[in-house]
Amino acid sequence: MAEHEEEDLKMALRMSMQQHNPPEPKRSKSRDDSCGSGEAPEESSEMKNRRMQRELMAAAAEKRMTAAKSAAATVAIPKSAESLKEVKKSGSGTEGKGKSVNLETGKENSGNSGAELSAPEAHQLFSMIFGKEVSKNVLAQWSNQGIRFSPDSETSMGLVQHEGGPCGVLAAIQAFVFKYLLFCQEESGNVAPNMSTNFGVIVSNSESMGADIFSSISEDHKSRALVRSMNEILFLCGNNETAVIASMDVLDGHTEGSIYGLKDEVIVKVLEGVSVESGFDLQKVLRVSTFTSKASALYKLKAMLPIFRSRMGALLFLISALLSRGLDNVQADRDDPSLSLVTAPFGHASQEIVNLLLSGSAVANVFDGEMDLGGGMFVKGITTTVEVGFLTLLEYLNYCKVGQHLKCPRWPIWVVGSESHYTVLFALDTKVQEENQLESRAAQIRRAFDAQDQSGGGGFISVEGFHQVLKETSVDLPSEKLEHLCSTGFIVWSEFWQVLLDLDKSLGGLKDSTGLLGKKVFDLYHFNGIAKSIANASQATSGRENPIQRPRLTKLRVSVPPRWTPEEFMADVSVPSGSGKDESDRKETSVEESKPEPAQHAPLVDCIRTRWPRATCNWEGDAPSIV
Incomplete structure (x- = not known):
């Protein structure tokens, strides 16, 4: 219908611009016999053109009104689980399940503009994100950050960040992009709603992949990974039933054809002067479309990539995720709904935003499950296994406890949080x-201990709970050690841990008297998307350092000691990873092996140690930065 409408409008425009000479008087013609024998003056060509022009424009206007009514009837914003079901039932037939769409040629939803938010919804959404009072600096941060890949060849697989606030949104998307670039591949050009059938797991061999592992990835491959990442996140927020995609009304009607044909430079020009400083502004420019078909949403996201690359991209995606979850559901997830999701005064993304994008729920905590505070009060954490995980420096500083759901995700990819920034850590080998x-x-003993911990991650349990832990884990403590641990009426994890380290394996402890277990050595990569000044090595050699702005990708060599006590670890000698030698060969040659490189330290290492305790790291060049 949109194509016919465009043709009608173009024809009317051409006719209105035609230059006509004054009509010459023409002789009347005889009518057909069936119409009688009388004569009547013939309609002039100019009058005929004007009449046709009016009819075409009226028909086009009628089509636009019909399309708007149809969109309003089929597009809704889910605000609760019940409304999500209603959207699913009342959605248009083009978005039904079971349809397959080719990303290059096929599409199910050809409409450009979506539904307009009501005034209460727009004000609720704006207040939820920014609060009742927000500075212009914070608004500028969130209104000037697109979702685009770095132009730098060494970090071209990463999303570049220029503003400080939206790093939580970009880091979460980046983590999923790495998932699709490293571990998933397309099997065919067609995309079906069941996404799991379209990808195969890539067995990555970190030994054979060098530092330039991303140099061969094409722009098209990166774009497809980005689209699939965004699609997965939005449906994750919508309970895998629905996804809402937000766009801007100002992008309609500024070029011929639909917004799908807009180029980056055109969008930049159209967005000049557009600002979102209130709920009223949000209602005026925002348009949303709801999808129950993953294939339809995938095509829509692909078509909207130039819009998400624009300066409003990060904010539009956050809005899409919040609306996919449903505004009422987001508020129900949170421990304190009165706080804004973008934290004051610096405009950082809150943990609730990151958790929403990683797990589909806007909870404020990173521990597993719920915590009972007594008196009928609960605080909520992560309840399901996630695709990509989360580590934070705040756990090392004892401000929080990251649960196993986030610490051990399906894929070896983690968003890393510091006090003021989010970055991404990943491995090439699962x-x-x-x-x-x-x-x-x-891990088995710690899980049993945490199950009895009612202190909110404080690391201590009751004597009764401690006996249950010993029973479940088959730990046989000597009577004197048992009496010592229980003497205070509660058991602290750190004291129990030290006892386990000195308790032989035959009694259920962790002491390894044989020393047969080898050291774990593997590589991790850290990506910081914020553009920082880096000296240009090629120009530095000529005596002229010219700092350039680009993200950072750092390769880390990680060693996890085989034994639990520092004295034993310091006495160890390095055994190269993947040497292929059996245990007897290692023992014979261990004396000849060189000592490992001195361990290097940075705050990122502290984050890594929350996942691999007592790990040591080495890298080349500047230390990896998590700020």
Whole structure:
């Protein structure tokens, strides 16, 4: 219908611009016999053109009104689980399940503009994000950050960040992009609603992949990974039932054809002077479309990539995620709905935003499950296993406890949080998450201990709970150690841990008297998307350093010691990873092996140690930055 409408408007425009000479008087013609024998003056060509022009424009206007009514009837903003079901039932037939769409040629939803938010919804959305009072600096940060890949060749697989606030949104998207670039690949050009059938797991061999692992990735491949990442996140927020995609009304009607044909430079020009400083501004410019078909949403996101690359991209995606979850559901997820999601005064993305994009729920905490505070009060954490995880420096500083859901995701990719910034840590090999015998045993005991911990992650349990832990984990403590631990009426994890380290494996402890378990050595990569000044090495050699702005990608060599006490670890010698030698060969040659490189330290290492305790790291060049 849109194509016919465009043709009608173009024809009317051409006719209105035609230059006509004054009509010459013409002789009347005889009518057909069936119309009688009388004569009547013939309608002039100019009058005929004007009449046709009016009819075409009226028809086009009628089509626009019909399309607007249809869109309003089929597009809704889910605000609760019940409304999500209603949207699913009342959605247009073009968005039904079971349809397959080719990303290059096919599409299900050809409409450009979506539904307009009501005034209460727009004000609620703006207040939820920015609060009742927000500075112009914070608004500028969130209104000037697009979702675009770095132009720098060494970091071209990463999303570049120029503003400080939206890093939580970009880091979460980046983590999913790495998932699709490293571990998933397309099997065909057609995209079906069941996304899991369209990708195969890539077995990554970190030994054979160098530092330039991303140099061969094409722009088209990166764009597809980005589209699929955004699609997965939005449907994750919508309980895998629905996704809402937000666009801007100002992008309609400024060029011939639909917004799908707009180029980056055209969008930049159209957005000049557009600002979002209130709920009223949001209602005026925002348009939303709801999808129940993943294929339809995927095509829409692909078509809207130039819009998401624009300066409003990060904010539009955050709005899309919030509306996909439903505004009422977002508020129900939160411990304190009165606070803004963008924190004052610096405009950082809150943990609720990051958790929403990683897990689909806007909870404020990173521990597993719920915590009972007594008196019928609960605080909420992560309740399900996630695709990509989360680590934070705040856990190392004992401000919080990251649960196993976020710490051990399906893929070895983590968003890393500091006090003021979010970055991404990832591995090329899924084996980095596999546990050896001691790690598996330690994790089993810690899970049993945490299950009895009612202190909110404080690390202590009751005597009754402690006896339950010993029973579940088959730990046989000597009577004197048991009496010592229980003497105060509660058991602290750190004291119990020290006892386990000195308790032989035959009694259920962690002491490895044989020393047969080898050291874990693997590579991690850290990506910081914020553009920082880096000296240009090629010009530095000529005596002229010219700092350039670009993101940072750092490769880290991580070593996890095989034994639990520092004295034993310091006495260890380095055994190269993947040497292929059996245990007897290692023992014979261990004396000849060189000592490992001195461990390097940065705040990122502290984050890594929350996942791999007592890990040591080495890297080349500048230390990786998490700020």
